[in-house]
Amino acid sequence: MAYIHVYLSDGTTQVSEGTGDQAITFTLNASNNEEGTPMRLFVKAEAGFQTTAAGVTITIVDNSASGKEQKWALAPDNAGAAGTFGNYGAALTLPGVVTNAGTPFWVKARATNDEPPQNDTSVDLKVEGVVEAV
Structure with missing residues (x-):
């Protein structure tokens, strides 16, 4: 069972654990080497749980093993x-306790002119941290 989840910026729409049609989506024009507008997301612990002070690490995972993680970038909230x-493809560590209130971070993606038009769903965000009961 996962105790940490990823949510859209509204803080209520969960986009982790295969929750149906909700996804982190960028529509990009590859022929223009387009970079998407950064999107604010939240990591939240389930009610009654929190991470340790070490926080969480978010890793970009390409399930197709074709290097697409190099087209996603992460940033802390400021x-x-x-x-x-x-750097594109680099992991992000969010230090500090992650609670049910959520900790924001940002994601962006880019397309390059060497890729065909596609609806690519091969990239995931992997969130790792040590969870404890509150």
Whole structure:
């Protein structure tokens, strides 16, 4: 059972654990090497749980093993705006306790002109942390 989940910026729409039609979606024009507008997300612990002070690490995982993780980038939240994005494909560590109130972070994706038009669903965000009862 997962005790940490990812939510859209509304804080109520869960996009983790295969929750149906909800997904982190970018519509990009590859012929223009387009980069998507950064999207604010939240990691939240289930009610009654929290992470340890070490926080969580978010990793970009390409399930097709074709290097698509290199087209996604993550950033911490900086007072409601995207902080400095890491390199494309790099993991992000959010230190501190993650509670049910949620901890925000940002994600963006890019397309490159060497890829065909597609509806690519091969990339996941993997969230890891140590969870404890409150």
